[in-house]
Amino acid sequence: MTPSLEQYRSIVGDAVIQHLMQLARHLRGLKIVHVNSTSEGGGVAEILQCLLPLKKSLGLDVSWEVTSGDREFYECTKKFHNALQGNKVAINNAMLSHYEKINSINYERLKDTLENADIVFIHDPQPAPLLRFCADRKGRWFWRCHIDASHPYRPVWKYLRDFVTLYDASIWSLPSFAQNLPHPMYVVPPSIDPLSPKNIDLDSSDLKDVYKTWHLDESRPIITQISRFDRFKDPLGVIESYKLAKKFSPLQLVLAGSGANDDPEGAEVLEEVELARDNDPDIHIIVLPPDAHRKINALQRVSNIILQKSLREGFGLTVTEALWKQKAVIGGDTGGIRIQVFNHHTGFLVNSPEGAALRIRYLLKHRDILENMGNKAKEFVRENFLITRHLREYLTLIISIMHNSKERIILQA
Amino acid sequence: MKRETTNNDFSIKDCTLVAVATGLKARTLREVRSIADTISPSCIYYHFWGALLRSRFDDPEFPNDFASWASHSLHDKKLAERLAIINPMDFRDLEDLRKEVLEVIDERLDELDMPSWVDEDRQFYFVHSQIVVFDTKLKLTEPQDLLRNIDLMSLGSIFYHFIDARRRNPDKGNDFSRWLHSFDGQHDSLVRSINNIDPYFTTLHDIEREIKDIVQKYYRNEQ
Numbered sequence: 001m002t003p004s005l006e007q008y009r010s011i012v013g014d015a016v017i018q019h020l021m022q023l024a025r026h027l028r029g030l031k032i033v034h035v036n037s038t039s040e041g042g043g044v045a046e047i048l049q050c051l052l053p054l055k056k057s058l059g060l061d062v063s064w065e066v067t068s069g070d071r072e073f074y075e076c077t078k079k080f081h082n083a084l085q086g087n088k089v090a091i092n093n094a095m096l097s098h099y100e101k102i103n104s105i106n107y108e109r110l111k112d113t114l115e116n117a118d119i120v121f122i123h124d125p126q127p128a129p130l131l132r133f134c135a136d137r138k139g140r141w142f143w144r145c146h147i148d149a150s151h152p153y154r155p156v157w158k159y160l161r162d163f164v165t166l167y168d169a170s171i172w173s174l175p176s177f178a179q180n181l182p183h184p185m186y187v188v189p190p191s192i193d194p195l196s197p198k199n200i201d202l203d204s205s206d207l208k209d210v211y212k213t214w215h216l217d218e219s220r221p222i223i224t225q226i227s228r229f230d231r232f233k234d235p236l237g238v239i240e241s242y243k244l245a246k247k248f249s250p251l252q253l254v255l256a257g258s259g260a261n262d263d264p265e266g267a268e269v270l271e272e273v274e275l276a277r278d279n280d281p282d283i284h285i286i287v288l289p290p291d292a293h294r295k296i297n298a299l300q301r302v303s304n305i306i307l308q309k310s311l312r313e314g315f316g317l318t319v320t321e322a323l324w325k326q327k328a329v330i331g332g333d334t335g336g337i338r339i340q341v342f343n344h345h346t347g348f349l350v351n352s353p354e355g356a357a358l359r360i361r362y363l364l365k366h367r368d369i370l371e372n373m374g375n376k377a378k379e380f381v382r383e384n385f386l387i388t389r390h391l392r393e394y395l396t397l398i399i400s401i402m403h404n405s406k407e408r409i410i411l412q413a
Numbered sequence: 414m415k416r417e418t419t420n421n422d423f424s425i426k427d428c429t430l431v432a433v434a435t436g437l438k439a440r441t442l443r444e445v446r447s448i449a450d451t452i453s454p455s456c457i458y459y460h461f462w463g464a465l466l467r468s469r470f471d472d473p474e475f476p477n478d479f480a481s482w483a484s485h486s487l488h489d490k491k492l493a494e495r496l497a498i499i500n501p502m503d504f505r506d507l508e509d510l511r512k513e514v515l516e517v518i519d520e521r522l523d524e525l526d527m528p529s530w531v532d533e534d535r536q537f538y539f540v541h542s543q544i545v546v547f548d549t550k551l552k553l554t555e556p557q558d559l560l561r562n563i564d565l566m567s568l569g570s571i572f573y574h575f576i577d578a579r580r581r582n583p584d585k586g587n588d589f590s591r592w593l594h595s596f597d598g599q600h601d602s603l604v605r606s607i608n609n610i611d612p613y614f615t616t617l618h619d620i621e622r623e624i625k626d627i628v629q630k631y632y633r634n635e636q
Contacts, residue, residue, distance in 0.1 A: 014565070018565070019427055019429070019567040022547055026547065176438075176534065176538050181436070184433050186434075187431075187432040187433065187434050188431070188432075392429055393431055396429045396430070399545050400431055405433075405543060407542075407543055408543070408546070409543065409545045411545065411547040411548070413547075413548040
């Protein structure tokens with residue numbers, strides 16, 4: 001069931017909801033469309049799953065369209081993803097032609113909706129060329145980049161830039177991710193929905209189920225990394241950290257993640273992780289279906305410490321989720337993890353498996369500090385990274401673009 | 414009962430900021446200086462005041478972004494301390510504030526034989542902001558209304574009337590004090606107390622709490 005505004009009010013307070021309602025009043029009557037490439041799995045789909053109902057409950061006319069593609073298309077866009085994160089990838093002209101062809105097919109299907117929309121948000125590179133096909137657009141188009149594109153592999157960025165330049169504005173999760181473009185480059189960190197199955201409070205039976213289902217021992221500490229099986233998430237580094245820390249403290253490691261439709265590389269990485277596990281019964285590798293939100297929620301809650309030892313990270317919503325559940329996070333010193341994890345306050349930033357192992361040992365030894373960090377972490381997320389803040393910024397930038405991005409916009413009552 | 418609107422009514426506005434990347438970044442202090450010399454005043458504003466309305470972890474040690482970068486990325490503690498002590502309220506306008514930032518940087522550059530640089534991913538990213546202001550339909554007609562309604566105000570309202578006002582008002586004052594002052598000097602001690610709130614080394618929540626405490630105390634003493 002879709003949560004109501006009243007439920008959010010109980011979490012964020014009256015003033016925040018009132019603020020959103022007043023802002024939304026100025027956008028009534030506009031047709032707003034979000035477009036991305038997957039309805040399940042991955043951070044983008046999760047954000048849209050909660051953002052859309054909330055916008056609707058504020059009286060906005062908003063819809064979500066999902067583009068489709070075949071394996072070849074997703075292989076190409078996965079390479080784009082990796083290239084934007086800095087990996088050198090080989091993409092040939094045939095792949096690019098196929099990418100554009102799939103986009104033209106998607107455009108034909110979505111033509112009416114896109115042409116008639118007042119505001120269009122295109123998420124990530126997969127549907128980026130749609131704007132090029134939309135010769136008769138009436139609205140303003142945003143390209144939303146959820147990826148850490150601070151050091152893109154230049155040949156791929158050069159190709160994608162030609163599509164992105166056409167947009168009226170782009171949106172980036174951090175200033176450091178933004179590439180130079182000839183339009184306003186808004187900075188909007190993503191967020192989590194506290195009422196989604198992934199973050200909502202659970203009762204003890206859900207937690208007990210988790211111990212039982214995956215044969216976890218309640219009496220020994222659990223450290224967990226929730227992420228796709230992706231090299232940038234460094235699952236092998238996590239296993240190394242666990243092995244180092246286990247020499248000093250009894251420990252269980254959970255590596256859990258869902259596959260996503262647009263991530264064909266996952267199986268390969270999973271195989272490497274199984275090899276590194278080396279039959280250790282205390283390493284639990286859990287592959288979950290994309291809709292296993294409640295189970296992920298429970299896994300985070302039964303964990304003592306959450307790891308997100310990424311080498312590159314867009315924003316790191318799994319970090320936000322963990323902090324909201326009052327868990328200290330040991331995270332890679334990269335991307336959006338840096339604006340969420342503060343040494344000695346909400347966790348620790350680390351640069352190596354050794355660094356992660358050291359912090360695991362420290363936190364397991366000082367349980368009072370671990371608990372204080374958890375409490376601080378939850379309040380930090382409440383103030384900064386809940387969906388209500390994200391929504392406020394989306395509403396603001398729609399208003400901004402409709403007023404030609406003036407520095408000061410005074411709305412009439 | 415609906416009050417009649419008078420000239421003395423205080424219309425409570427709300428506002429929200431959205432950050433906009435400029436694409437400009439710096440790896441050395443000299444580069445920061447060079448860009449800070451020419452960027453728009455709104456960029457200076459954002460790096461001194463924007464933190465109050467954006468996602469951040471409270472870092473009262475370094476209340477502006479230049480000082481925070483000098484400490485956390487450049488690891489130049491002396492520079493960080495000098496930049497942190499700059500109080501933006503001491504300056505007539507953003508151009509004067511910019512000059513002071515440049516002065517502090519120049520002084521430090523003179524002292525350094527080998528100015529250091531930061532890793533690629535620790536650069537200073539210049540950002541500016543856009544502000545959207547809207548009416549809340551909340552009107553205060555008498556000073557006690559401030560006490561009755563402050564809980565209804567969003568942090569955006571506090572930012573607009575207490576921080577942003579300093580940029581708009583010729584006397585650089587906040588809107589609450591200006592409005593209270595319009596009651597023919599009847600509430601001067603309240604005005605003085607509100608003016609004494611230091612909005613810089615704090616959060617909007619704390620400013621809201623301080624205003625509320627001051628107004629509560631004022632009316633308690635009056636009774």
